[in-house]
Amino acid sequence: MGDNMTSITEFTLLGFPLGPRIQMVLFGLFTLFYAFTLLGNGLILGLISLDPRLHTPMYFFLSHLAIVDIAYACNTVPQMLVNLLRPDKPISFAGCLTQTFLFLTFAVTECLLLVVMSYDRYVAICHPLRYSVIMSWRVCITLVLTSWIIGVLLSLVHLMLLLPLPFCRFQKINHFFCEIMAVLKLVCADTHINEIMVLAGAISVLVGPFSSIVISYMCIFCAILRIQSGEGQRKAFSTCSSHLCVVGLFYGTAIIMYVGPRYGNPKEQKKYLLLFHSLFNPMLNPLIYSLRNLEVKNALKRVLGIQRAL
Numbered sequence: 001m002g003d004n005m006t007s008i009t010e011f012t013l014l015g016f017p018l019g020p021r022i023q024m025v026l027f028g029l030f031t032l033f034y035a036f037t038l039l040g041n042g043l044i045l046g047l048i049s050l051d052p053r054l055h056t057p058m059y060f061f062l063s064h065l066a067i068v069d070i071a072y073a074c075n076t077v078p079q080m081l082v083n084l085l086r087p088d089k090p091i092s093f094a095g096c097l098t099q100t101f102l103f104l105t106f107a108v109t110e111c112l113l114l115v116v117m118s119y120d121r122y123v124a125i126c127h128p129l130r131y132s133v134i135m136s137w138r139v140c141i142t143l144v145l146t147s148w149i150i151g152v153l154l155s156l157v158h159l160m161l162l163l164p165l166p167f168c169r170f171q172k173i174n175h176f177f178c179e180i181m182a183v184l185k186l187v188c189a190d191t192h193i194n195e196i197m198v199l200a201g202a203i204s205v206l207v208g209p210f211s212s213i214v215i216s217y218m219c220i221f222c223a224i225l226r227i228q229s230g231e232g233q234r235k236a237f238s239t240c241s242s243h244l245c246v247v248g249l250f251y252g253t254a255i256i257m258y259v260g261p262r263y264g265n266p267k268e269q270k271k272y273l274l275l276f277h278s279l280f281n282p283m284l285n286p287l288i289y290s291l292r293n294l295e296v297k298n299a300l301k302r303v304l305g306i307q308r309a310l
Contacts, residue, residue, distance in 0.1 A: 008167040010090040011186075015083040015176045016271075027084040030077065033283050037073045040286030041066040044296070051299040057135045058124070058239075061117045062289065064144050065246075068110045069282035075102045076177040076278045083176060090171075096178040101159045103278075104180065107254070108205050109151035114247050115209040116143045121240055122216040126223045154201055161194050175271055177278070202258035210251045217244065238294060245288045253277045 016026070044066040048054045079099065082089055091099070123134050158180060168188040175182040180198060184191045217240070224236045257273050290296050 008093050008171060010092050010171065011096050011178070011183075012088065012090050012172045013079070013083050013176060013178070014172055014174050015080065015087060023084045023087075027081060030081060030084070030279065033279055034073060034077045034081070037077075037279070037283040038070060040283060040290075041070045043300075044286045044289060047296060047299045047303060050303050053302075054295065054299055057120055057137075057140045058117070059295075060140055061113060061120060061144065064147075065110065065113050065117070066286065068106050068113065069285050071102070072106045072110070072278060073282045075099060075106065080176045080279075091178065096173075096183065097159065097162065099178040100162070100180050100183060101155050103177070104155035104158055105151045107151075108154050108201075109147050110250060111205045111209050111254070112147035112150060113144070114243075114250060115212055116147060117243055118213040118216045118247070119143075121243060122220055124239075125220050125236055154205070158194075158197060158201065161197060165189050165191070165194075176275065179274060181270075198258070202254075206251060206255050206259055210247075210255065213247055213251075242289050246285050249281050249284060250277075253281070 045063055048059045048063045076099070079091060120135060124131050127134065162180070162183065165187045166189055167186050170186060173182050173186065184194055220240060224233055227233045227236065253273050253276055257270050257277070290300070
């Protein structure tokens with residue numbers, strides 16, 4: 001094993017083993033999706049900052065979700081685009097581990113933000129008279145900061161466990177970015193502890209929070225059914241449906257990747273699931289919130305009306 005170990009300075013990402021023409025087509029498509037992701041989430045941030053009616057806890061959390069989605073895409077997509085144009089271009093060792101750390105940070109933070117957003121909806125619908133007291137700005141800021149801090153700390157744990165490990169001479173990562181499990185495949189040592197920690201972390205930030213979201217929405221649906229007004233029920237459903245769609249997309253793919261059973265060709269399946277997770281999820285989130293949320297659509301109309309007036 002000692003002959004196979006060396007001082008690693010860079011890695012090569014294998015990406016998608018396709019022909020040059022198909023890679024150029026994918027480069028154009030992924031660039032377009034990347035631009036939509038930045039524009040869509042940037043639009044959400046702009047609307048929330050410009051429209052005073054959206055200065056509420058719900059949209060405060062949504063703004064941080066948009067920030068995470070932008071960061072998510074910026075961390076993985078540019079390297080993937082470079083890899084499609086120049087498959088042989090390496091990524092430095094430091095750059096690879098930085099990408100791994102940031103991906104884990106944003107993933108954990110988004111998990112927790114979605115839990116916070118479900119709690120916000122629970123309080124708004126199940127305890128409307130106490131909403132302003134329970135969801136004070138101090139509480140909202142504390143919840144968001146806690147989500148970011150936990151994301152950073154958990155990612156640091158994985159990074160500290162990864163850094164001391166020796167890497168083999170084989171420096172090709174079978175992925176389009178430095179995903180932690182793909183990086184661990186290149187280690188010339190026992191990675192059992194690292195894999196257990198990844199699984200334990202996935203269960204703690206996926207299964208536990210997802211269960212709490214399910215319980216919150218069970219209480220929400222019971223409360224909605226007790227609303228006498230049909231208009232009130234429709235409004236309550238509209239505010240929750242967009243969040244439920246985002247939760248389903250994010251947690252569904254994440255649980256399958258890190259917690260679900262292994263079958264078929266898990267490496268290739270996981271690669272394409274992560275492509276959806278890191279490229280399409282951040283692009284779809286602002287689309288879901290803008291199409292299914294009446295307040296966001298009205299805010300867009302008001303902002304556009306102001307711009308026309310000017």
